[in-house]
Amino acid sequence: MDAYDVVVIGGGPAGYVAAIRAAQLGLGTACVDAFERGGKGSLGGTCLNVGCIPSKAMLDSSERFEMITHEAGEHGIQVDGARVDLGKMLGRKEAVVDKLTGGVAYLFRKNKVTSIHGLGRLVRREEDGWVVDAAGTEVKAKNVIVATGSSPRELPLAPFGGHVVENSGALAFEQVPGRLGVIGAGVIGVELGSVWRRLGAQVTVLEALPGFLMGADEAISREALKQFQKQGLEFHFGVSIKAVEQAEAGVTVTYEEKGQSVTASFDKLIVSIGRVPHTAGLGAEAAGLELDERGFVKVDGHYRTNLPGVYAVGDVIGGAMLAHKAEEEGVAVAELLAGHAGHVNYDVIPWVIYTSPEIAWAGLTEKQAKDKGFNVKTGQFPFSANGRALGHGDPRGFVKVVADADTDRILGVHMIGPNVSELIGETVTLMEFGGSAEDLARTVHAHPTLSEVVKEAALATDKRSLHM
Template sequence: MDSFDVLVIGGGPAGYVAAIRAAQLGFSTACVDAFERNGKASLGGTCLNVGCIPSKAMLDSSEKFEMITHEAAEHGIQVDGARVDVSRMLSRKNSVVDKLTGGVAFLFKKNKVKSFFGLGRLVRQDGDGWIVDAAGTEVRAKHVIVATGSNPRELPLAPFGGHVVENSGALTFESVPGKLGVIGAGVIGLELGSVWRRLGAQVTVLEALPGFLMAADDAVAKEALKQFQKQGLEFHFGVGISKVEQDETGVSVTYTEKEQEVTARFDKLIVSIGRVPNTGGLGADAVGLALDERGFVKVDAHYRTNLPGIYAIGDVIGGAMLAHKAEEEGVALAEMIAGQAGHVNYDVIPWVIYTSPEIAWAGLTEKGAKEKGLQVKTGQFPFSANGRALGHGDPRGFVKVVADAQTDKLLGIHMVGGGVSELIGEVVAIMEFGGSSEDLARTVHAHPTLSEVVKEAALAADKRALHM
């Protein structure tokens, strides 16, 4: 029987990063993963295979088409007869995925992480370790890390299948739907809805909550909604779905909005109403692994479960279901097992929605800070006053800084606009070290760059913005 210091169950962002870091720290390490793509084993989990990476590839392709067909003329570029080749677009997306998933396999080989393909199941305790069924082969490990991720939440009225799809299905449409319905106005719904809207679909988004992006800063949510509606996305909030019926040609959705019953017809329906922990087949009941009422693995602040030597990280423990959060937990846990001081600062984890315009935030919203009893000051600066944004032809949106009115400590950063996914990192770094809006305002930013808007927003917190 093979024996390892660390065995990771799950090869997504939490699992593969934990395995690599454990191996770097000198542990004999293995990873068992059951993810398949196109009938073949594929490391990287949902993120690399059917989530973060392929969706961004499709977003980029659709944005290029939008630019060619709607924006190029403004730049003096005349393009006639542009058309979408969905098959070629999907092929490009798949090649990006292949490169990155193959990269994880290479990193495992480089770091001497042994890989098992198939289900990983907890079997029994063995002294100071555990016996795990790794894809049909029993192995022993002193430390077991559960990183099995999450699955799309299914709407009981609309089980996945046929014309009703989740994120992976929405990335494989063979042609552009004429009418596309999206249930859920969260990250996945907005991103995938945006892809197919730009390629020509008529997109309707149905959201149960009464407002748009209620986790984001109010000003950002308001601006983003305005921009999406200008693009042609149709939103309905506070709706209750009562019936979903599909036939050979499409899907009919009956919902109630403002006490009125409406039935809408779609060619395809994306259901994106959140995700649920993936613990099926793990053997949790057999070994007594504690789960909470929603099925997430219970852990303490050091990712320890109720069973000695078994830990859990990533989506399967709940919290922000973000790949970068999961990766940081993987690093932190491996270092804790090695006796080091692994740590994740959950207060400054960035959130990004890769629509056009992009949306990004970290820390407290203005409303959230006030609800905590803090006195705040804010600074806001628009991209319409930035030379680089005007040169790009994309002056939409703004950057907003939230700081403590008494100490000037940065409490939150909120952005909507082109490229903000790349701008938020510097502010998160300053927040990580307890920096102030003055620190951000005094940092020299190259000119002309979009990042100058971040500096100006920090200056605006003290009412001394230079270019507005």
């Protein structure tokens, strides 16, 4: 029986990063992963294979098409007859995925991580560690890291299949749907809806909550809704789905909105109502692994489960279901196993929505800060007053800084606009070190750049913006 210091069950962002870091620290490591794409094993989990990476490839392709067909004329560029070759676009997406998943396999070889394709299951605890069933073969592990991720949540009235799809199906339509329905106005639903809207679909988004992006700062959610509606996305909030019926030609959704029954027909329906922990086949019940009432693996502050020598990280333990959060937990648990001080600061994890305009934030919203008792001051600055944004032809949105009026410490930063997925990193770094709005305002930013908007928003917390 092969023996390892660490066996990681799951090869997504949490699992493969934990395995690489453990191996870097000198621990004999194996990773057992059952994910398949195209009929063969493919490391990287949902994120690399059917989530974060392919969706961003499609977002970029669709944005380029939008630029050519609707915006190039403003730059003095005339393009006639532009059309979408969807097969080639999807092929490019798959090539990007192949490169990155292949890159993980290379990193495993480079760091001497044993990769085992198949299901991983906890079998029994022995005196010197755990016996794990790794794709039908038993291996011994001093420690086990559970990183099995999450799966799309099904709507009971609309099980996946046929014209009803989740995120992976929504990235593989064989043709652009004429009418596309999206149930769920969260990150995934809005991103995927944006892709197909730009490629020509008429998109309707149905959301049970009474408002849009209710976890974001109110100023951001208001601006985002305005921008998306201007683009042609149709939103309905506070709806209750009553029936979903499939036929050969499409799908019909009956929902209740403001006390009225409404029926809408779509060619395709994306259901994006959240994700659930994936523990099927793990052997949790037989091994005595404790789960909470929602099915997430219970852990303490050091990612230890109730079973000695068994740890868990990533989506399967709950919290923000973000790849970068999962990766940091993977690093932290590997370092803890090697005797280091692994830690994740959950207060400054960035959130990003890769729509156009992009949305990003980290830390507390203005309301959250006030609810926590802070004496709050805010500063806001628009991209419309920024030379680089105007040169790009995309002056939409703004940056908002939330700070403690008593100490000047930055409590949160919220952005909507061009390239804010990249701009948020600067503020996360500053917040990680307890930085102040003055620190950000006094930092020299190159001109002309989009990042100057971040500096100006920090200046605005003391009402001293220079360009407004």
